Amino acid sequence: MTVQQQQVTIPTVLVYEGDPGFFPQVNTPVPHPVPQLDTQPFPTAIAGNAPQPDGAGPGTEAFRYWVAADALSRTGQTWGPLVPTGTQWHPQVGRALTAHLDAGDGLNARYDRRGVWFFRRTVAGVAVATCESSEIVEHETGHAVLDALRPQLFNAASAEVSALHEAFGDISALLSSLRLESLRIAVLAETQGDLELSSRVSRMAEQLGWAIRQSHPERVEPDCLRNMANSFFYRDPVLLPPIGPANTLSSEPHYFSRVFSGAFLKIVAGIFRQQDLQDQAGLALSAEIAGQLLVDAVVAAPVVSAYYAQVAGHMIAADQSRNGGRYGQSLRSAFIRHGILSLEAATSLTEPEVTRRNAAIAEMAPGGGDDQGLTAVTVQGATYGVTQPLTLSAPAQERRFGIAGSDPAGGSLRPADPERVATSFLEDLFRRGRVDVPEEHRSATAFVDDNPSRLKTHEISRSATGEGLALVRRCFD
Numbered sequence: 242m243t244v245q246q247q248q249v250t251i252p253t254v255l256v257y258e259g260d261p262g263f264f265p266q267v268n269t270p271v272p273h274p275v276p277q278l279d280t281q282p283f284p285t286a287i288a289g290n291a292p293q294p295d296g297a298g299p300g301t302e303a304f305r306y307w308v309a310a311d312a313l314s315r316t317g318q319t320w321g322p323l324v325p326t327g328t329q330w331h332p333q334v335g336r337a338l339t340a341h342l343d344a345g346d347g348l349n350a351r352y353d354r355r356g357v358w359f360f361r362r363t364v365a366g367v368a369v370a371t372c373e374s375s376e377i378v379e380h381e382t383g384h385a386v387l388d389a390l391r392p393q394l395f396n397a398a399s400a401e402v403s404a405l406h407e408a409f410g411d412i413s414a415l416l417s418s419l420r421l422e423s424l425r426i427a428v429l430a431e432t433q434g435d436l437e438l439s440s441r442v443s444r445m446a447e448q449l450g451w452a453i454r455q456s457h458p459e460r461v462e463p464d465c466l467r468n469m470a471n472s473f474f475y476r477d478p479v480l481l482p483p484i485g486p487a488n489t490l491s492s493e494p495h496y497f498s499r500v501f502s503g504a505f506l507k508i509v510a511g512i513f514r515q516q517d518l519q520d521q522a523g524l525a526l527s528a529e530i531a532g533q534l535l536v537d538a539v540v541a542a543p544v545v546s547a548y549y550a551q552v553a554g555h556m557i558a559a560d561q562s563r564n565g566g567r568y569g570q571s572l573r574s575a576f577i578r579h580g581i582l583s584l585e586a587a588t589s590l591t592e593p594e595v596t597r598r599n600a601a602i603a604e605m606a607p608g609g610g611d612d613q614g615l616t617a618v619t620v621q622g623a624t625y626g627v628t629q630p631l632t633l634s635a636p637a638q639e640r641r642f643g644i645a646g647s648d649p650a651g652g653s654l655r656p657a658d659p660e661r662v663a664t665s666f667l668e669d670l671f672r673r674g675r676v677d678v679p680e681e682h683r684s685a686t687a688f689v690d691d692n693p694s695r696l697k698t699h700e701i702s703r704s705a706t707g708e709g710l711a712l713v714r715r716c717f718d
């Protein structure tokens with residue numbers, strides 16, 4: 242057998258790159274090498290038996306399996322080289338993160354500490370299986386990666402912290418897509434090199450967006466679920482409505498995440514502009530640089546109210562220590578344009594200040610206890626229809642960088658205190674019908690959400706540490 246023949250016989254599977262798309266912009270499956278799942282530091286698995294890699298096409302279970310496997314594997318390859326040595330899945334996940342590709346009826350997917358779960362539903366004759374979208378698989382796996390890096394974020398009672406988790410999921414999809422040379426070439430052509438523009442990689446979950454649009458057009462973008470090419474400007478989520486149409490900002494974490502993910506896309510674009518060559522290799526490098534700064538920042542940033550500003554400040558600090566501040570202007574500009582940093586905050590992050598703070602950051606490590614650094618806030622249960630006092634894990638008070646987001650009227654916003662952040666988060670959850678309150682904990686006046694199809698991301702359960710009840714997160718969706 243000649244060398245050339247051997248290359249031809251490398252086993253491949255057909256997959257969608259990014260997303261299935263929707264009529265008439267349905268994407269064409271392409272061959273990829275058979276993916277490896279059990280690789281460090283983020284081993285993954287898929288429940289059930291692996292089908293033969295026999296080139297099965299869209300609509301078959303074998304095809305769905307390989308799309309999901311390809312995306313799981315790529316997400317691990319995307320984040321693996323960027324995370325600190327010794328990073329592993331949250332202990333409750335186990336050694337490998339398990340994906341469940343047919344978790345039931347629904348237009349959704351979720352991460353909990355037992356695995357990642359993908360739902361499916363037929364809409365207007367189209368079978369929508371969320372595991373068939375690489376972007377959705379990469380988003381959910383991104384939640385698991387961030388949970389490995391910063392378990393404290395999982396249960397923090399804060400809209401902004403939850404939204405950072407959602408932004409990380411979309412960023413996980415963006416960076417995983419940009420690992421594919423074919424998509425880098427496609428995006429450079431589509432945007433003519435201006436990565437800030439709407440593109441196949443900035444548009445998240447086109448097919449799922451289409452499916453939701455058939456019944457709830459106001460909830461999604463006109464051409465996708467969410468778009469990282471956006472101009473949403475930071476507001477303190479405590480002051481925002483709990484939910485709203487997709488063209489407005491609300492405190493609902495997926496919608497609020499767009500402020501941060503929008504800034505992140507501009508950061509990738511800015512770093513790319515500074516590369517010597519504006520080609521697909523330069524784009525691959527830019528994505529990696531931006532991802533590294535984000536990983537450094539989430540590991541180091543204290544979990545506080547005005548969390549976006551802290552992560553932003555720590556990305557600027559990480560750039561100072563890794564790259565000598567080479568990308569500082571791109572970072573500041575993106576965060577200012579989205580109001581994550583006020584002008585005042587951005588200019589206060591001077592080189593000496595950042596260097597001084599970096600000395601403390603160097604000691605930070607990933608992981609830690611689930612409640613490490615959080616503050617317990619206990620509120621009256623009666624207001625929320627529960628029988629006993631309720632404890633929330635609020636973000637802490639102390640900020641490493643004394644910086645905050647932008648006030649739309651000018652200057653900096655004063656961050657809300659931890660108690661306000663936590664109670665506002667709890668109220669929003671109740672108003673969105675996202676809390677499961679077991680019968681035994683309900684008071685006579687309890688407000689019970691009667692729609693069983695609404696996903697309960699949280700539950701009220703007996704406090705593990707002491708008396709009374711606690712708000713506990715079940716999952717991210």
Ligand SMILES: [Zn+2]
Pocket residue numbers: 380381384406407410717718
């Ligand atoms: Zn999510």
